[in-house]
Amino acid sequence: MKMPDPDPSILARREEIAGNLRKIVPGEGVILSSQELRVYESDGLTAYRQPPLMAVLPENTEQVSQVLRYCHEEGVKVVPRGSGTSLSGGALPVADAILLCMGKFNQVLEIDYDNRCTVVQPGVTNLGITKSVEGEGFYYAPDPSSQIACSIGGNVAENAGGVHCLKYGLTTNNLLGIEMVLIDGTILRFGGKHLDSAGYDLLGLMTGSEGLLGVVTEVTVRILPKPETARALLLGFPTSEEGGDCVAAIISDGIIPGGMEMMDKPAIQAAEAFVNAGYPLDVEALLIVELDGPQAEVDYLIDRVSDIAEKSGAVT
């Protein structure tokens, strides 16, 4: 990928811009040294490396607003960044853009069990939300594989999913409200603690907009009670096609598993060599079907999925 040529007039004004941004974000909030910027030269898509003009780490919404207003007025580009785990270049720096790092927004602001939601700052990790409520038997459903590190603000920007999104939906299906800052510094709030606010669905429009419409500074998400039980079926197939047919047969039977994943032979062998999970090595495709819910329902569904799998040609 060819990055656009940086604007030399912005590069020439680097010290001046840094000085002005330091008035907004004091202390160590503006990072200029090339050594420290190495940390920020890439996100999860590590094939591309490009140090930003500088990194700016605001501590509150008012600072985000002032930084965006300043950059807007001065024609300086901005790339927002959560935890930088994106594999799609979601936080890829640009040489003539500041990188607006939201890592200091790391507080759980409110847990509201009555309304089954939690209000957090965007730098809280996806798993951090679950950790903060699991003592009471709740969790946050969307679970990207980077959930131990990825930030909820980044999840909103990318409309992140995960293996359980088949049943529980993507970020957009679990998001109730946000506070955000437009590129001109305007602070807005969409949604709240309940689903489907009146008016245009601007919350939905913002979700998955990849930071192009504004910077999220607060997030309210739905939390769900943990399923009573969860069991996984491992189903081996002589061909990938039969595994795929089994997926279609399960869904068309009206069953929505908590999660479903398929591995082909090279994936099975690589996974087995790495974790020794005991996967069968003599099948061409392995389908993992996770069923969750009340014990009675899961027992029943395990039987039904097993029947469907057998009819689809499952060999193990």
Added chain:
Amino acid sequence: MKMPDPDPSILARREEIAGNLRKIVPGEGVILSSQELRVYESDGLTAYRQPPLMAVLPENTEQVSQVLRYCHEEGVKVVPRGSGTSLSGGALPVADAILLCMGKFNQVLEIDYDNRCTVVQPGVTNLGITKSVEGEGFYYAPDPSSQIACSIGGNVAENAGGVHCLKYGLTTNNLLGIEMVLIDGTILRFGGKHLDSAGYDLLGLMTGSEGLLGVVTEVTVRILPKPETARALLLGFPTSEEGGDCVAAIISDGIIPGGMEMMDKPAIQAAEAFVNAGYPLDVEALLIVELDGPQAEVDYLIDRVSDIAEKSGAVT
């Protein structure tokens, strides 16, 4: 409610505008006579009556596009109308606006069981979608109480729900794609046959926008397999508060019923006098909890909800 004063220059041009629209929608597609317009003077919100400037009944997307382009260029307001069942004034006519009636868009265009969706014109009724697929054991989930008459295009405009939306979501959660026409006549398509298309969620933005962003000319919705079984519990409570507490207890226990409705004493008495359903008349609140899904799950959930109800003070 005071309607805005009509623009006299538009009223004066009524014959000219009708003549031009008749070139776009030939035959009986432009209705001018005051007697015929009586049909269109109100929607479900019958407290307000106002004949429109004229009613226009296009037959295809190209005609919708040309009508909107003409009205946009000539400064004529447009109110789109589906079946006119809205109780929130969704299709309330305005004296100096044409009423764009979508009733002739009444065809089911495609039923795609493999992708579990159906493509219909916006004038198809909500129940008509279910009727077209129920032979194969499928249905369309959102069920406004007007579902026998209300159009799916109107459902998109109003983001319609119904008693089952607690579990199955509103229109926005069951809509996969649309074709629409902007006010300047531009024809656009959003989404398709799958969930969560790339890019901004313009499909979500359009849903519930009450016709203010454009006119829907084609709709693709998800269809679901009918639940194996559905059973309803009737729970009587000495007070409405205890009934409300029971709702909260069911939800916080992690159970999402197919539907839940509560009636207070006057509602119970009115319903009983009308349909003789056998509702108990000695309780202050009646909670109807519908549980649907596989037989084994429903049996289990009926037991659990019964337990919760007893603890919440249910007397019947």
